[in-house]
Amino acid sequence: MSNDEFRSGFVCFVGRPNTGKSTLTNALVGSKIAITSSRPQTTRHTIRGIVHRPHAQLILVDTPGLHRPRTLLGQRLNDLVKDTYSEVDLIGICIPADEKIGPGDRWIVRQVKQIAPRTAIVGIVTKIDKAGKEQVAAQLLAVSxxxxxxxxxxxxxxxxxxxxxxxxxVLASKMEPGPAFYPDGELTDEPEETLMAELIREAALEGLGEELPHSLAVVIEEIVEREGRTEKQGPMLDVHAILYVERSSQKGIVIGKGGARLRDVGTRARGQIEKILGTKIFLDLHVKVAKEWQRDPKQLGRLGF
Incomplete structure (x- = not known):
């Protein structure tokens, strides 16, 4: 098998929550397609990012972190992850350079080897900018x-x-020779609504208290092209979205004093969405309470889980 053949395949990054999987996905793709947050368990969907290089195409499947589930939502997210493990060509196990390997990392490695014993594994020591050379070297040895x-x-x-x-x-070298699955320039196969919802959720999670990450879901209700725009103005989309929380007290937190927080969320999310879509958007956000939605199968289905 010669080394200059074009290679392609599917890669899944796994690791404890907050080990830099989404940031790594964005860095490899060269554009923001996975939401990142300093808070664990931010990723809710398997987002496929597409890495184009002259010699290879890698399709990155960004899953929620595998964890011991406490709710029906947690169980469904875990099932999603396990399905993905057995379908990809390679699993990249992410472990940060600045944290010692712990029981959580060992548990994940055991799970991966159990669920997908025949899938190739690559160790990825992330966040090397946060550790000294000796610490990085020691971590490389420990991961090995x-x-x-x-x-x-x-x-x-x-x-x-x-x-x-x-x-x-390294990832490309593990792939079989094969064709490109996606045309050049395509960065993700996620529907635009999913990306929009994720970017709104990320903006809403910034700077919020610990209680909110799991309790927040975003649903795009409607996307309508604004009528009567002149050629000079260019096209504009009206996007109507609902942010669902589980309790009334959380609704107040998301809206903020006099609606200031929600306006800030809208401004930040709008900037990110316009960058991805390449078109102006008007973002209309509302917050609603869906009591205990994480534990209710009917509500989970309605919110896209």
Whole structure:
């Protein structure tokens, strides 16, 4: 098998919550398609990011973090992850450079090997910009011991762009020769509504208290093209979205004093969405309470889980 053949395949990044999986996805794709947050469990959907290089195409499947579930939502997210593991060509296990390997990391490695024993594994030591050289070296060794002698281990910093291309080459080298699955320039196969909802949720989670991440769901109700726009003005979309929380007290937190917080969420999300769609949008946000939706199968279905 010659090395200059075009290669393609599906890659899934796994790891404890907040180990930099979404940031890494965005860095490899070169555009923001996965939401990132300093708070664990922000990713809710498997977003496919597409990495185009002259010698390869990698389709990145960004899953929610595998965790011990406490609610029906948690169980459904875990099922989603397990289905993904067995369908991809390669699993990248993400472990940060600045945190010692713990029981959570070991549990995930055991789960991966159990669920997808035949899938190739690559160790990815993330956030190397947050650790000294000696700490990074020690972590590379520790991850190598954890995964076994057959697994490659690559250190990266997604935020600084260090070693990102090295990682692309290592991932591509594990793929079989094959055609590109997506046309050049396509970055994700997620529907626009899903991306919009995720970006609104990310903007709403910024700076909020610990209680909210799991309790917040966003549904895009309607997207309508604004009529009567002149050619000079260019097209504009009216996007109507609802942010669902579980309790009335949370509704107040999301809206903020005199609606200031919700306006801020709208401004931030609108900027991100316009960047992705390349068109002006008007964003209309409302907050509603859906009591205990994470535990209610009917409501979970309605909110897209």
């Amino acid at each position: 011991e954890l995964l076994g002698p057959d697994a490659d281990v690559v250190p990266v910093s997604a935020t600084k762009g260090e070693q990102v291309e090295v990682l692309v080459d």
